[in-house]
Amino acid sequence: MDLKQALNLGGWSHRLTKKDSDSESDSDSSSDSSSDSSSDSEAIDVNQEVGELKLPKLPFKSKDLQDILSSDTLDEHMKLHKQYVDHTREMVVGTKLEKMELDDVVKLTARKPESKLFLNAAQAWNHAFYWRSISPPNQDTAPKGDLGNIVNQTFGSIDACREKLIKSASEVFGSGWVWLVQKDGKLSIMTTQGAGTPVQTKGVIPLLCIDLWEHAYYLDYKSDRMSYMDSAVKQLLNWGFADDNWEAKEDW
Ligand SMILES: [Fe+2]
Numbered sequence: 440m441d442l443k444q445a446l447n448l449g450g451w452s453h454r455l456t457k458k459d460s461d462s463e464s465d466s467d468s469s470s471d472s473s474s475d476s477s478s479d480s481e482a483i484d485v486n487q488e489v490g491e492l493k494l495p496k497l498p499f500k501s502k503d504l505q506d507i508l509s510s511d512t513l514d515e516h517m518k519l520h521k522q523y524v525d526h527t528r529e530m531v532v533g534t535k536l537e538k539m540e541l542d543d544v545v546k547l548t549a550r551k552p553e554s555k556l557f558l559n560a561a562q563a564w565n566h567a568f569y570w571r572s573i574s575p576p577n578q579d580t581a582p583k584g585d586l587g588n589i590v591n592q593t594f595g596s597i598d599a600c601r602e603k604l605i606k607s608a609s610e611v612f613g614s615g616w617v618w619l620v621q622k623d624g625k626l627s628i629m630t631t632q633g634a635g636t637p638v639q640t641k642g643v644i645p646l647l648c649i650d651l652w653e654h655a656y657y658l659d660y661k662s663d664r665m666s667y668m669d670s671a672v673k674q675l676l677n678w679g680f681a682d683d684n685w686e687a688k689e690d691w
Contacts, residue, residue: 489544489560490537492528494521495567503575507670512658516566519654523562530556541567542638549639561634565616565648572647574677582678586626586646586685593626601672603628604649608668614652617668618645621685644688646681 494517501513527544531537536544536556541564548557581597582590594600600619607628608617615632621644629637630651637643649655649671656667 488538489531489541490528492524492541492563494524495570497570499575504573504675506576507659507675508656508667509659512656515658516650516654520563520566523559523566526559527556527563530559545636545638552635552639558634561636561638564638565634565636566650568645569616569648569650571680572649572677573671573675574679576674579677579679580674582685583682584686586678586682589626589685601676604672605665605668608649608651608672609665611651616651617649619647619681620645621688644684646684647676647678649676 497513497517501510501517504513527541531539531544536547539547541560544560545557545564548554548560551557581587587597590597590600594603604617604619607630611617611630611632613632615630615635618629618631618637620627620629620637622642626646629643631637637645649668651664651668653662653664656664660667
């Protein structure tokens with residue numbers, strides 16, 4: 440299964456290790472909001488369509504991030520993600536879009552970026568990507584292989600890359616996202632406003648992202664978004680996921 444399929448699953452076979460499965464099966468992010476995600480971790484439908492879209496399971500226990508993000512933050516965040524997923528599914532059922540994959544719905548509706556379907560579908564996709572972009576603190580702290588080399592060539596060092604991510608995030612006004620992306624074999628950082636996503640832009644391959652919406656951090660950091668960014672960039676980013684995305688070289 441390729442990365443594109445993995446992101447549409449509601450589960451994550453891509454890089455879904457045994458450790459991931461163990462974490463998911465007893466995730467304590469088990470409020471009502473995550474009822475769709477709390478079932479058997481083996482129940483991954485590789486052909487899930489947007490009409491059957493489900494909330495992805497967290498690939499870690501919500502308490503595993505507690506040094507940076509509390510379980511309350513993650514549980515509330517998952518409730519919002521579930522709303523995006525539910526609203527997307529409700530709007531496509533019975534339409535010609537029902538059998539499409541999530542990223543295709545995002546691309547199709549991006550022509551009307553204020554439409555409810557685009558906003559919900561893009562946010563469903565962005566959040567699914569975000570949960571894989573972070574991991575328990577200090578696990579996958581740096582890129583390896585080709586991506587490690589290209590980070591050094593592009594930014595000078597991994598620390599410089601981190602600082603650029605933080606600075607770019609600081610320049611986002613209001614809600615949005617910061618992304619590490621590949622385009623034409625080159626590495627760069629981009630930001631998006633609101634529900635904006637790299638999926639909208641042909642040829643741009645997202646490698647990692649961080650959610651800059653207030654709901655992502657407010658319970659723990661109040662209005663201090665930059666402290667959240669500093670901690671998330673330096674301790675939570677899942678560079679193993681970025682390595683895989685870099686190697687996949689797949690457009691969406
Ligand atoms: Fe969010």
